[in-house]
Amino acid sequence: MRRHLPWTLATLTALLLATTRTLDPTHALLLPLTALTATHLWRHLDDGDQATWPAPPDETRHGARHDLSDLGWAAFTRDGRVSARVTRRVHAIATHRLAHHGIDLDDPTHHPRAARLLGPDVLAGLTSRRPPTPRTLHHWLDALDDLTPHTPDPTPGRPRR
Incomplete structure:
Protein backbone atom coordinates (compact mmCIF):
# COMPACT_ATOMS: atom_id res chain seq x y z
CA MET A 1 0.00 0.00 0.00
CA ARG A 2 2.81 2.42 0.87
CA ARG A 3 4.45 1.85 -2.50
CA HIS A 4 1.39 3.16 -4.29
CA LEU A 5 0.91 6.21 -2.05
CA PRO A 6 3.15 8.61 -4.05
CA TRP A 7 1.46 7.61 -7.32
CA THR A 8 -1.97 8.05 -5.75
CA LEU A 9 -1.03 11.51 -4.42
CA ALA A 10 0.34 12.52 -7.85
CA THR A 11 -2.84 11.37 -9.59
CA LEU A 12 -5.10 13.15 -7.09
CA THR A 13 -3.04 16.34 -7.40
CA ALA A 14 -3.24 16.18 -11.21
CA LEU A 15 -7.01 15.68 -11.07
CA LEU A 16 -7.44 18.53 -8.59
CA LEU A 17 -5.36 20.93 -10.69
CA ALA A 18 -7.19 19.95 -13.88
CA THR A 19 -10.75 20.06 -12.48
CA THR A 20 -10.27 23.41 -10.75
CA ARG A 21 -8.77 24.72 -14.00
CA THR A 22 -5.70 25.96 -12.15
CA LEU A 23 -3.63 24.38 -14.92
CA ASP A 24 -4.50 22.90 -18.27
CA PRO A 25 -4.74 19.05 -18.23
CA THR A 26 -1.28 18.51 -19.76
CA HIS A 27 0.52 20.71 -17.22
CA ALA A 28 -1.69 19.46 -14.39
CA LEU A 29 -0.38 15.94 -15.14
CA LEU A 30 3.26 16.97 -15.72
CA LEU A 31 3.69 18.99 -12.50
CA PRO A 32 3.01 16.14 -10.02
CA LEU A 33 4.91 13.65 -12.20
CA THR A 34 7.94 15.95 -12.24
CA ALA A 35 7.79 16.33 -8.47
CA LEU A 36 7.44 12.55 -8.07
CA THR A 37 10.40 11.89 -10.39
CA ALA A 38 12.59 14.43 -8.59
CA THR A 39 11.71 12.90 -5.20
CA HIS A 40 12.47 9.40 -6.48
CA LEU A 41 15.83 10.46 -7.91
CA TRP A 42 16.73 12.36 -4.74
CA ARG A 43 16.15 9.28 -2.58
CA HIS A 44 17.87 6.73 -4.79
CA LEU A 45 20.91 8.45 -6.23
CA ASP A 46 24.24 7.68 -4.60
CA ASP A 47 25.98 10.52 -2.79
CA GLY A 48 29.32 9.33 -4.09
CA ASP A 49 32.55 9.33 -2.16
CA GLN A 50 32.91 12.02 0.46
CA ALA A 51 36.19 13.87 0.30
CA THR A 52 37.93 14.17 3.66
CA TRP A 53 40.66 16.53 4.69
CA PRO A 54 43.90 14.94 5.82
CA ALA A 55 44.58 15.15 9.53
CA PRO A 56 46.91 18.02 10.43
CA PRO A 57 50.32 16.97 11.70
CA ASP A 58 50.49 16.69 15.47
CA GLU A 59 53.98 18.01 15.81
CA THR A 60 54.20 20.28 18.83
CA ARG A 61 57.61 21.35 19.96
CA HIS A 62 58.45 23.40 23.00
CA GLY A 63 58.78 27.03 22.00
CA ALA A 64 57.53 26.40 18.51
CA ARG A 65 55.43 28.78 16.44
CA HIS A 66 52.32 26.96 17.69
CA ASP A 67 53.05 27.96 21.29
CA LEU A 68 53.67 31.55 20.30
CA SER A 69 50.46 31.74 18.31
CA ASP A 70 48.54 30.02 21.08
CA LEU A 71 49.82 32.50 23.66
CA GLY A 72 49.10 35.42 21.35
CA TRP A 73 45.46 34.43 20.94
CA ALA A 74 45.06 33.65 24.63
CA ALA A 75 46.73 36.82 25.90
Whole structure:
Protein backbone atom coordinates (compact mmCIF):
# COMPACT_ATOMS: atom_id res chain seq x y z
CA MET A 1 0.00 0.00 0.00
CA ARG A 2 2.81 2.42 0.87
CA ARG A 3 4.45 1.85 -2.50
CA HIS A 4 1.39 3.16 -4.29
CA LEU A 5 0.91 6.21 -2.05
CA PRO A 6 3.15 8.61 -4.05
CA TRP A 7 1.46 7.61 -7.32
CA THR A 8 -1.97 8.05 -5.75
CA LEU A 9 -1.03 11.51 -4.42
CA ALA A 10 0.34 12.52 -7.85
CA THR A 11 -2.84 11.37 -9.59
CA LEU A 12 -5.10 13.15 -7.09
CA THR A 13 -3.04 16.34 -7.40
CA ALA A 14 -3.24 16.18 -11.21
CA LEU A 15 -7.01 15.68 -11.07
CA LEU A 16 -7.44 18.53 -8.59
CA LEU A 17 -5.36 20.93 -10.69
CA ALA A 18 -7.19 19.95 -13.88
CA THR A 19 -10.75 20.06 -12.48
CA THR A 20 -10.27 23.41 -10.75
CA ARG A 21 -8.77 24.72 -14.00
CA THR A 22 -5.70 25.96 -12.15
CA LEU A 23 -3.63 24.38 -14.92
CA ASP A 24 -4.50 22.90 -18.27
CA PRO A 25 -4.74 19.05 -18.23
CA THR A 26 -1.28 18.51 -19.76
CA HIS A 27 0.52 20.71 -17.22
CA ALA A 28 -1.69 19.46 -14.39
CA LEU A 29 -0.38 15.94 -15.14
CA LEU A 30 3.26 16.97 -15.72
CA LEU A 31 3.69 18.99 -12.50
CA PRO A 32 3.01 16.14 -10.02
CA LEU A 33 4.91 13.65 -12.20
CA THR A 34 7.94 15.95 -12.24
CA ALA A 35 7.79 16.33 -8.47
CA LEU A 36 7.44 12.55 -8.07
CA THR A 37 10.40 11.89 -10.39
CA ALA A 38 12.59 14.43 -8.59
CA THR A 39 11.71 12.90 -5.20
CA HIS A 40 12.47 9.40 -6.48
CA LEU A 41 15.83 10.46 -7.91
CA TRP A 42 16.73 12.36 -4.74
CA ARG A 43 16.15 9.28 -2.58
CA HIS A 44 17.87 6.73 -4.79
CA LEU A 45 20.91 8.45 -6.23
CA ASP A 46 24.24 7.68 -4.60
CA ASP A 47 25.98 10.52 -2.79
CA GLY A 48 29.32 9.33 -4.09
CA ASP A 49 32.55 9.33 -2.16
CA GLN A 50 32.91 12.02 0.46
CA ALA A 51 36.19 13.87 0.30
CA THR A 52 37.93 14.17 3.66
CA TRP A 53 40.66 16.53 4.69
CA PRO A 54 43.90 14.94 5.82
CA ALA A 55 44.58 15.15 9.53
CA PRO A 56 46.91 18.02 10.43
CA PRO A 57 50.32 16.97 11.70
CA ASP A 58 50.49 16.69 15.47
CA GLU A 59 53.98 18.01 15.81
CA THR A 60 54.20 20.28 18.83
CA ARG A 61 57.61 21.35 19.96
CA HIS A 62 58.45 23.40 23.00
CA GLY A 63 58.78 27.03 22.00
CA ALA A 64 57.53 26.40 18.51
CA ARG A 65 55.43 28.78 16.44
CA HIS A 66 52.32 26.96 17.69
CA ASP A 67 53.05 27.96 21.29
CA LEU A 68 53.67 31.55 20.30
CA SER A 69 50.46 31.74 18.31
CA ASP A 70 48.54 30.02 21.08
CA LEU A 71 49.82 32.50 23.66
CA GLY A 72 49.10 35.42 21.35
CA TRP A 73 45.46 34.43 20.94
CA ALA A 74 45.06 33.65 24.63
CA ALA A 75 46.73 36.82 25.90
CA PHE A 76 43.67 38.98 26.46
CA THR A 77 40.17 38.40 27.75
CA ARG A 78 37.02 39.91 26.29
CA ASP A 79 37.17 42.86 28.66
CA GLY A 80 40.70 43.77 27.51
CA ARG A 81 42.55 42.49 30.55
CA VAL A 82 45.39 39.99 30.47
CA SER A 83 44.23 36.38 30.72
CA ALA A 84 44.98 34.17 33.71
CA ARG A 85 47.13 31.90 31.54
CA VAL A 86 49.51 34.72 30.65
CA THR A 87 49.48 36.03 34.22
CA ARG A 88 50.47 32.56 35.51
CA ARG A 89 53.27 32.40 32.96
CA VAL A 90 54.63 35.82 33.99
CA HIS A 91 54.39 34.75 37.65
CA ALA A 92 56.45 31.64 36.80
CA ILE A 93 59.04 33.81 35.03
CA ALA A 94 59.21 36.14 38.04
CA THR A 95 59.60 33.17 40.38
CA HIS A 96 62.45 31.85 38.26
CA ARG A 97 64.19 35.23 37.94
CA LEU A 98 63.88 35.99 41.68
CA ALA A 99 65.17 32.52 42.59
CA HIS A 100 68.54 33.60 41.18
CA HIS A 101 68.55 36.28 43.89
CA GLY A 102 67.60 33.83 46.64
CA ILE A 103 64.00 35.10 46.82
CA ASP A 104 60.99 32.81 46.88
CA LEU A 105 58.04 34.76 45.47
CA ASP A 106 55.54 32.43 47.14
CA ASP A 107 57.06 33.04 50.60
CA PRO A 108 55.60 36.21 52.21
CA THR A 109 58.74 36.68 54.32
CA HIS A 110 60.74 37.28 51.12
CA HIS A 111 58.36 39.95 49.83
CA PRO A 112 60.27 42.96 51.24
CA ARG A 113 63.41 41.91 49.34
CA ALA A 114 61.36 41.25 46.20
CA ALA A 115 59.71 44.68 46.52
CA ARG A 116 63.15 46.32 46.64
CA LEU A 117 64.14 44.59 43.39
CA LEU A 118 60.89 44.81 41.44
CA GLY A 119 59.05 47.66 43.08
CA PRO A 120 56.09 47.41 45.44
CA ASP A 121 53.48 47.86 42.71
CA VAL A 122 54.90 45.03 40.59
CA LEU A 123 55.12 42.73 43.61
CA ALA A 124 51.54 43.55 44.63
CA GLY A 125 50.33 42.80 41.12
CA LEU A 126 52.26 39.54 40.82
CA THR A 127 50.96 38.25 44.15
CA SER A 128 47.32 39.28 43.61
CA ARG A 129 44.70 37.35 41.69
CA ARG A 130 43.34 40.41 39.90
CA PRO A 131 44.04 40.32 36.14
CA PRO A 132 46.27 43.19 35.01
CA THR A 133 45.78 45.55 32.12
CA PRO A 134 48.13 45.28 29.13
CA ARG A 135 49.96 48.41 30.30
CA THR A 136 50.46 46.91 33.78
CA LEU A 137 51.75 43.67 32.24
CA HIS A 138 54.21 45.68 30.18
CA HIS A 139 55.41 47.38 33.37
CA TRP A 140 55.86 43.99 35.06
CA LEU A 141 57.87 42.64 32.13
CA ASP A 142 60.08 45.74 32.13
CA ALA A 143 60.75 45.25 35.85
CA LEU A 144 61.61 41.58 35.27
CA ASP A 145 63.90 42.52 32.38
CA ASP A 146 65.73 44.99 34.63
CA LEU A 147 66.63 42.19 37.04
CA THR A 148 70.22 41.19 36.47
CA PRO A 149 71.02 37.58 37.14
CA HIS A 150 72.65 37.27 40.51
CA THR A 151 75.98 35.54 40.09
CA PRO A 152 78.06 35.30 43.24
CA ASP A 153 81.63 36.53 42.95
CA PRO A 154 84.00 33.54 43.14
CA THR A 155 86.69 35.59 44.89
CA PRO A 156 85.28 38.05 47.44
CA GLY A 157 88.22 40.47 47.37
CA ARG A 158 88.35 40.81 43.62
CA PRO A 159 85.97 43.13 41.71
CA ARG A 160 83.67 41.64 39.07
CA ARG A 161 84.14 42.50 35.43
